Amino acid sequence: MMASSGISIGYLADRTGLAVSAIRYYEAQGLVEPWRNDGGQRRFHRADIRRLSFIMIAQQIGFSLPEIRGFLKALPGGRTPTPADWAKISEGFRKHLDQRIETLVQMRDKLDGCIGCGCLSLPNCALYNPHDRAAQKGQGPRYLMGDRAETENDSE
Incomplete structure (x- = not known):
């Protein structure tokens, strides 16, 4: 009531x-x-x-x-x-949604190449993780979490 x-x-x-x-x-x-x-x-x-x-x-x-x-x-x-209060909150919400969408798009696009190893910092991934470089970035699926894979040219 x-x-x-x-x-x-x-x-x-x-x-x-x-x-x-x-x-x-x-x-x-x-x-x-x-x-x-x-x-x-x-x-x-x-x-x-x-x-x-x-x-x-x-x-x-x-x-x-x-x-x-x-x-x-x-x-x-x-x-x-007020509507202005909700507009303020939606701006931050939109930024978070955009980041999530970008992560999902990356995951979708890399799924074929990563489904076997999951990018979990495995040393045998010569394409995305040669010499287990992802382990230096932290735990978990680093490249799916937004970290960029370094190429051989980047490390020189």
Whole structure:
């Protein structure tokens, strides 16, 4: 139910399609900040409907909760975000999406050559990782994570 002093967690769950337990989890993660009314009930801002919708979309795209928390820090507390506030947050979100798209395109384009070894810094990849150079860049699939493979000419 809606009240002049905010909305209930049940109403918020109905509007967003989230379970009450999920909303409480997001609260524990610092993604929404309800307050308690005189009767001790959680109350949320109407703007939390949009905030929770953003969280659901961002998770569906593959963003982690810490990343989402970082985006949401740009929104004002204690008032409904304006279109300008959301435009600011979307700029940073867009940059992250562009980076993810670029990584996926690189992965797609290199998949044929790398599917056998996975670029996990294996010394037997003469094409992308001669002499196990990728190991010097760190753990994991370095070239799929955005590191560039050095050619023989680069090291001279």
